[in-house]
Amino acid sequence: MPHAVSPDPTPYDAVLLLSFGGPEKPEDVLPFLQNVTRGRGIPDERLKEVGEHYYKFGGRSPINDQNRALLAALTESFAEIGLELPIYWGNRNWAPFLTDTVREMTEDGVRRAVVIVTSAYPSYSGCRQYRENLEDAVAAIENVPVFDKLRHYANHPGFVGSFVESTAEALSRLPEGSAITYVTHSIPTAMNASSGPDGNGYVDWHVDVAAEITAELERRTGVTRRTDLVYCSRSGPPHVPWLEPDVNDHLEELSEAGVPGVAVVPIGFVSDHMEVIYDLDTEAAETAGKLGLPMARAATPGTDPRFVTMLRDLVVERAAAERGEQPDRPCVGKLGPAWDDCRHDCCPALRRPTAAAAIPTAPEAAPAPKESV
Ligand SMILES: CC1=C(CCC(=O)O)c2cc3nc(cc4[nH]c(cc5[nH]c(cc1n2)c(C)c5CCC(=O)O)c(CCC(=O)O)c4C)C(CCC(=O)O)=C3C
Numbered sequence: 584m585p586h587a588v589s590p591d592p593t594p595y596d597a598v599l600l601l602s603f604g605g606p607e608k609p610e611d612v613l614p615f616l617q618n619v620t621r622g623r624g625i626p627d628e629r630l631k632e633v634g635e636h637y638y639k640f641g642g643r644s645p646i647n648d649q650n651r652a653l654l655a656a657l658t659e660s661f662a663e664i665g666l667e668l669p670i671y672w673g674n675r676n677w678a679p680f681l682t683d684t685v686r687e688m689t690e691d692g693v694r695r696a697v698v699i700v701t702s703a704y705p706s707y708s709g710c711r712q713y714r715e716n717l718e719d720a721v722a723a724i725e726n727v728p729v730f731d732k733l734r735h736y737a738n739h740p741g742f743v744g745s746f747v748e749s750t751a752e753a754l755s756r757l758p759e760g761s762a763i764t765y766v767t768h769s770i771p772t773a774m775n776a777s778s779g780p781d782g783n784g785y786v787d788w789h790v791d792v793a794a795e796i797t798a799e800l801e802r803r804t805g806v807t808r809r810t811d812l813v814y815c816s817r818s819g820p821p822h823v824p825w826l827e828p829d830v831n832d833h834l835e836e837l838s839e840a841g842v843p844g845v846a847v848v849p850i851g852f853v854s855d856h857m858e859v860i861y862d863l864d865t866e867a868a869e870t871a872g873k874l875g876l877p878m879a880r881a882a883t884p885g886t887d888p889r890f891v892t893m894l895r896d897l898v899v900e901r902a903a904a905e906r907g908e909q910p911d912r913p914c915v916g917k918l919g920p921a922w923d924d925c926r927h928d929c930c931p932a933l934r935r936p937t938a939a940a941a942i943p944t945a946p947e948a949a950p951a952p953k954e955s956v
């Protein structure tokens with residue numbers, strides 16, 4: 584049933600779904616990896632290894648199909664409430680490329696768009712890198728729309744609620760007394776130290792989200808379990824410290840501690856992309872198998888209606904905020920709702936040799952100018 588009153592999209596005339604992108608055939612794999620790692624100092628060895636992960640799945644990453652599904656689900660969800668905004672899709676590292684999408688939006692006459700990024704937490708890799716790539720795309724084209732990126736949504740009840748359900752489902756496949764292991768993408772410890780406006784934002788946000796899922800499950804079942812936050816997908820040279828422990832080492836520790844099973848909950852990921860289907864479903868599952876440790880992997884949000892509705896609500900919320908209204912800002916946990924506009928100097932790059940000098944870092948330059956992203 585259509586809503587009696589459709590929400591007001593003003594001042595927006597479009598939505599941009601901004602994602603990572605992934606290869607779709609074997610010939611795409613190398614150029615894709617070159618796009619991802621340009622100037623990031625990833626050893627050749629590691630690149631070869633990651634290339635193999637993709638070849639193992641026919642040279643096709645699942646991420647683009649997941650974004651097509653999300654696009655369809657969002658379109659349907661907007662239509663349900665009569666929210667009339669076209670949704671465009673562009674990626675940082677593979678087709679459809681962000682620059683082409685921004686050009687298309689410009690040609691279509693879009694003046695102001697709200698940006699949904701498929702990454703939920705603050706950090707250079709998860710936030711600023713997306714903003715910088717969008718800035719670069721915008722700089723290459725004339726008369727581009729203004730872009731406003733949504734606040735980080737990891738602590739939104741829609742995102743947390745989706746993981747509460749999937750964790751409960753994973754636990755239902757395991758023996759009584761099984762542990763919960765939350766997993767996210769490892770990043771260099773230095774990148775974590777500079778994440779978010781006050782630093783340490785990447786880890787702090789994950790800790791908060793994990794605690795909320797645990798608390799809700801405890802409220803429902805009365806069962807207290809062992810819980811940990813661990814990391815996957817480390818890359819970069821070995822002498823550079825990254826967040827630890829690695830999920831595989833952690834599974835060994837759980838096995839030694841005698842836990843009867845483990846629910847692996849990938850809270851760092853919005854859909855089942857390569858890190859999830861390779862690093863968790865293939866590699867970590869193999870480790871658990873060798874240890875004789877029953878493991879069940881919890882589903883990522885994907886097109887879960889809680890997640891899709893959350894994204895729609897955040898678009899409506901941001902539009903209201905930009906009209907000068909004071910919308911509700913649903914969130915759970917201790918950290919409160921995230922800021923709408925990232926400060927220009929939030930999550931500084933570790934190394935971005937060519938453009939770093941152009942980015943103001945002085946505290947006075949902190950508030951992002953309205954016309955930037
Ligand atoms: C925090 C974070 C997220 C989550 C937030 C978000 O979703 O954005 C994420 C997502 C993703 N990362 C992805 C792929 C890759 N990431 C790499 C490399 C790196 N990731 C990093 C961090 C993150 N990455 C970092 C610090 C590096 C080192 C290089 C650098 O400092 O920039 C490499 C290079 C090879 C390697 O070393 O692994 C690849 C191929 C894909 C696509 C998967 C698919 O195809 O399904 C997705 C969604």
Ligand SMILES: [Fe+2]
Binds near residue numbers: 768
């Ligand atoms: Fe990555």
